[in-house]
Amino acid sequence: MIEATVGEGGANRADDVRTVQWLLLRGGIEPGGIDGIAGPRLIAAIRVAQDRFGIEPDGRIDPGGTTLTRLRAAPARWDGDSSNWPQERKLASLHPKFRPRVVAVIARLRAERFRPAIVYGWRSVAVQDRLFRAGSSKVRFSFHNAQTPDGLPAAWAADLVDERWYWREPDAHVFFRALGRVAKAEGLVWGGDWKFRDWAHVQGRPNGDLAAVRRQSGA
Numbered sequence: 001m002i003e004a005t006v007g008e009g010g011a012n013r014a015d016d017v018r019t020v021q022w023l024l025l026r027g028g029i030e031p032g033g034i035d036g037i038a039g040p041r042l043i044a045a046i047r048v049a050q051d052r053f054g055i056e057p058d059g060r061i062d063p064g065g066t067t068l069t070r071l072r073a074a075p076a077r078w079d080g081d082s083s084n085w086p087q088e089r090k091l092a093s094l095h096p097k098f099r100p101r102v103v104a105v106i107a108r109l110r111a112e113r114f115r116p117a118i119v120y121g122w123r124s125v126a127v128q129d130r131l132f133r134a135g136s137s138k139v140r141f142s143f144h145n146a147q148t149p150d151g152l153p154a155a156w157a158a159d160l161v162d163e164r165w166y167w168r169e170p171d172a173h174v175f176f177r178a179l180g181r182v183a184k185a186e187g188l189v190w191g192g193d194w195k196f197r198d199w200a201h202v203q204g205r206p207n208g209d210l211a212a213v214r215r216q217s218g219a
């Protein structure tokens, strides 16, 4: 799960730091960012977690150590709405093979003077279940819910709007048409092409992959 020590005096490999940042956030402790950088806020957050677990706080997390074990076992406390996350966190919540393509779509849309914003990147299975029961989503598990076997975000879908219009017509449609064109040029699937139009939705895998992604997600 992590390969080397993270935090105070640690090796702080970027991938390991990101993993620890997600684990802290999932446990309800704000790590500062999901950026792979071990700064003072991350070390302070590790100390908060250790204090909560009754572990002498040293601000570091070792592979196979007690703090890591406790963090992984802690119940998820992020069933709040991830649509409220900052944009960088929403981007960080996308699968590493999907994220650069969304970044490219956003850059192309900005070059066309749009103001693209991600509404949903990853969202938890619990939030998906709420949307499903409210009739806002047709499925219990979507590509938005894809995660690592440890339950950390790795979404294969993102919903993008223009921050001036969101879903407000008629302007929104100008944006969604551009989104569809640009997303498909990046090899993505666009929800606007579906029978039940999902204008803001782009995904990095075909619908036929959903069962496999769900299995890998342990959901």
Ligand SMILES: [Zn+2]
Pocket (backbone or CB within 6 Å): 120, 144, 157, 158, 159, 198, 200, 201, 202
């Ligand atoms: Zn979507």
